[in-house]
Amino acid sequence: MNIDFANLKLAYQTHQEAFEKAMQKVLTNAAYIMGPEIEELEHELSTFTGTEYAISCSSGTDALLLAMMALDIQPGDEIITTPFTFIATAETIALLGAKPVFVDIDKDTYNIDPPQIEAKITAKTKAIIPVSLYGQVSDMDEVNAIAKKHNLSVIEDAAQSFGATYKGKKSCNLSSLACTSFFPAKPMGCFGDGGAVFTNNKDLAEKIKSLRVHGQTKRYTHKYIGLGGRLDTLQAAVLLVKLKHYEEDVKMRQQVAERYHDLLKDVLPTPIVKEHNTSVWAQYSIRVASRDLVQQKLKEKGIPTAVHYPTPLHLQECFGYLGYKMGDFPVSEEVSAEIMSLPMNPYLSQDEQNYITEELKKLL
Numbered sequence: 001m002n003i004d005f006a007n008l009k010l011a012y013q014t015h016q017e018a019f020e021k022a023m024q025k026v027l028t029n030a031a032y033i034m035g036p037e038i039e040e041l042e043h044e045l046s047t048f049t050g051t052e053y054a055i056s057c058s059s060g061t062d063a064l065l066l067a068m069m070a071l072d073i074q075p076g077d078e079i080i081t082t083p084f085t086f087i088a089t090a091e092t093i094a095l096l097g098a099k100p101v102f103v104d105i106d107k108d109t110y111n112i113d114p115p116q117i118e119a120k121i122t123a124k125t126k127a128i129i130p131v132s133l134y135g136q137v138s139d140m141d142e143v144n145a146i147a148k149k150h151n152l153s154v155i156e157d158a159a160q161s162f163g164a165t166y167k168g169k170k171s172c173n174l175s176s177l178a179c180t181s182f183f184p185a186k187p188m189g190c191f192g193d194g195g196a197v198f199t200n201n202k203d204l205a206e207k208i209k210s211l212r213v214h215g216q217t218k219r220y221t222h223k224y225i226g227l228g229g230r231l232d233t234l235q236a237a238v239l240l241v242k243l244k245h246y247e248e249d250v251k252m253r254q255q256v257a258e259r260y261h262d263l264l265k266d267v268l269p270t271p272i273v274k275e276h277n278t279s280v281w282a283q284y285s286i287r288v289a290s291r292d293l294v295q296q297k298l299k300e301k302g303i304p305t306a307v308h309y310p311t312p313l314h315l316q317e318c319f320g321y322l323g324y325k326m327g328d329f330p331v332s333e334e335v336s337a338e339i340m341s342l343p344m345n346p347y348l349s350q351d352e353q354n355y356i357t358e359e360l361k362k363l364l
């Protein structure tokens with residue numbers, strides 16, 4: 001068997017006609033930049049998440065940058081986040097001249113561990129970025145309570161959790177600001193780069209709209225230093241089709257995760273989703289001791305795997321200037337040495353999952 005990790009080809013084929021019709025309309029109208037599909041998508045995104053405002057943009061990375069620029073993050077400011085995330089979370093903090101301050105993760109969910117946050121707050125702290133890793137939201141009530149006490153903003157890095165719920169409320173509608181990614185392999189991916197920022201604050205929404213078009217308030221009038229951060233109309237058209245089927249896709253991902261759980265629960269600890277959460281399963285990640293060997297053997301059997309993420313950010317060369325060392329965040333370090341993601345997409349069949357788990361069990 002040859003397993004496809006994210007099966008983007010099948011995702012395209014499943015709604016091919018609708019995708020092609022939507023893209024053809026954009027091509028015919030030639031409104032490539034800020035065409036009518038952008039506003040339509042933003043309306044649908046805010047309806048879906050329940051947020052007042054959804055502002056589409058060029059990527060999840062730019063969404064983070066725009067959110068922090070809207071908060072007027074300045075050089076020297078400190079932003080708290082976790083080292084067990086994709087580089088973009090902390091990279092964007094550093095790009096603004098601010099300082100990423102790391103807090104270790106919870107050993108069950110791999111999300112920021114709220115009890116450890118307060119000790120890292122200083123007079124320079126401006127915001128907390130909890131990352132909703134693998135499709136599950138952090139403990140937002142606890143994070144928000146700490147933020148409120150210290151007058152900080154909270155930006156949910158919801159790049160992997162669009163559509164997930166926390167205590168019945170949607171990810172992206174749980175904090176001052178939230179950012180998601182429509183990178184192709186994300187649960188709701190487009191056919192290139194894309195992202196969005198969400199907020200219920202009108203002033204922040206207006207500033208973000210301006211920032212994503214070079215800080216413009218009207219043509220060639222620039223109130224802020226901004227960026228070229230718009231979403232392409234073509235990607236908005238694709239996402240409008242995706243969004244129509246997204247709840248169904250999420251259910252299918254959840255069924256795949258349940259089947260993995262049933263097939264693996266007797267041989268290894270399966271991922272933990274907190275009772276008050278639903279996950280969109282951006283990844284189905286397990287822990288294996290001899291990861292390199294297991295990955296190699298599975299590859300030989302036509303089973304692709306991935307590692308999200310092999311090196312926690314405090315040990316990345318680019319963050320050497322922050323002065324962290326091995327041992328500073330033991331949970332992140334331990335998890336990154338063992339974590340391994342199995343193929344995950346809505347179309348993974350029972351037969352494929354039987355095959356994947358049988359081959360995996362032989363190696364444990």
Ligand SMILES: Cc1ncc(COP(=O)(O)O)c(C=O)c1O
Nearest residue numbers: 059060061086088089159181183
């Ligand atoms: C946690 C997290 N934050 C931010 C990003 C950045 O998103 P993008 O790739 O759309 O720029 C990603 C994407 O991989 C991510 O996983």
